[in-house]
Amino acid sequence: MDQYTTQSAEGSLQKDSSGPIDEGGEHTRAQIVAAIEAFGQAVQTQIGAMAVDINVLRADLRVVAERSVATESQVTGMQMDIDTLKATVATLEAKTRKL
Secondary structure (H helix, E strand, O other), X not given: OOOEEEOOOOOOEEEOOOOOOOOOOOOXXXXXXXXXXXXXXXXXXXXXXXXXXXXXXHHHHHHHHHHHHHHHHHHHHXXXXXXXXXXXXXXXXXXXXXX
């Protein structure tokens, strides 16, 4: 039976060329430790890549939040302009009625 071990950050399986050391198919402690360390390294690489992705997403969210605040400020400004226009129209209507 072929033995496989992870060899890359992507977690792909590669054929283990060391193979079993005896007919029972048992591996030495060193082979097992090496396989676990290789897997651990692959996991650490994946975690590092995810951390980079998370930081990129955080930066994107900051940009969206800044734009949202700017948009909110613009909407507030427009609301104030609308309120000013309403007051101006009301004033003009009142003056028109007096005429």
